[in-house]
Amino acid sequence: MFVDYHTHHERCGHATGVLRDYVEQAIKVGLQQIGLSDHMPIIHLPKEKIYPGSAMELDELEEYVKEVLNLKAEYQNQIEIKLGLEGDYIEGYEEQIEKLLSPYPFDYIIGSVHFLGEWDHSDSRQMEGWRKKPISEIFAEYYQAVQRAAKSGLYDIVGHFDVIKKHGHAPEKDISPIIDETLQVIKASGMAMEVNTSGLFKVVKEVFPAPSIIQKAVDLEIPFTLGSDAHQPEHVHVGVEEGRKLLKEFGVQQIATFTERQRIMVSL
Ligand SMILES: [Zn+2]
Ligand SMILES: [Zn+2]
Structure with a gap:
């Protein structure tokens, strides 16, 4: 099954192209499923603290969902479109997130930790946060948030x-114990993980997670999805075949797909 479960579009303010462009590209490259998974609106910061072009506005979520559902119906004979969202995890805002997302018929929600408090560690405009604490401390805080x-x-x-x-x-200390602990928590939660191939094109030039972590997750029988994290239509499925190859090398035979938040394993 050829799928891409992690894509964005112009609503977030830092991606290009409309949803339809991503669907058309997915058809062009021969995918059977495309997951549309734009960033969740930012709910824990006052307007003046939100960096411009970080995510869609709160009142755009309903329109986003409507547009995806319309495309789903329109393209049903050509490709299976999944209604997804990349949902931020914000410590202390669990109830608000639940309230925000529960009215909509999502096929799946990706849980991502971009924010540690008010700081978005992934934003290249916010690099000063990296100088406030030892790197290994920041990594530990990050993995604790992933566990939560x-x-x-x-x-x-x-x-x-x-x-x-x-x-x-890179942390100055060995952080493999907290990585192992985090993988155990994920295993217990029943969640899947993604091989996100956008890392190949970042400073690290390596998929998320690193192959050594994928190996550990596979040993724990944590299921995987595949995603490009495309922020422009031409990037749909880019690198995903490398991700698939990696999973196959580790002996993975099935991949997780989602319909109305139910996991369905299909042949990789
Ligand atoms: Zn983004
Ligand atoms: Zn992300």
């Missing part, structure tokens, strides 16, 4: 598990 996200039950897929390495930071 998994325990919250709000999400179906762990987004870019080790994205904290995105800008090339």
Whole structure:
């Protein structure tokens, strides 16, 4: 099954192209399923603290869902479109997130930790945050947040598990114990993880998560999805075949797909 479960579009303010462009590109490259998964609106910061072009506005969510559902119906004979969302995990805002997402018929929600408090560690405009604490401390805080996200039950897929390495930071201490612990928590939660191939094109030049972590997750029988994290239509499915090859090398035979938040395993 050829799928891409992680894509964005212009509503977030830092991607290009409309939803239809991503669907058309997915058809062009021969996918059977395309997951549309734009960033969730930012709910924990006052307007003046939100960096411009971070995510759609709160009142755009309903329109986003409507547009995806219309495309789903329109293209049903050509490709299966999934209504997804990349949902931020924000510590202390679990109830608000649940309230925001529950009215909509999502096929899946990716749970991503971009924010540690008010700081978006993944935003290249906010690099000063990296100078405030030792790197290994920041990594530990990040993985603790991933664990809380998994325990919250709000999400179906762990987004870019080790994205904290995105800008090339490396902890000065061995952090494998907290990574192992986090994988155990994910296993217990029943969530899937994604191989997110956008990392190949970032400073780290490596998929999220790193192959050594994929190997550990496969050993724990954590299911995987595949996603490009495309922010422009031409990037749909880019790198995803490398991700698939990696999974196959680790002996994975099935991939997780989602319909109305139910996981369905299909042949990789
Ligand atoms: Zn984005
Ligand atoms: Zn993300």
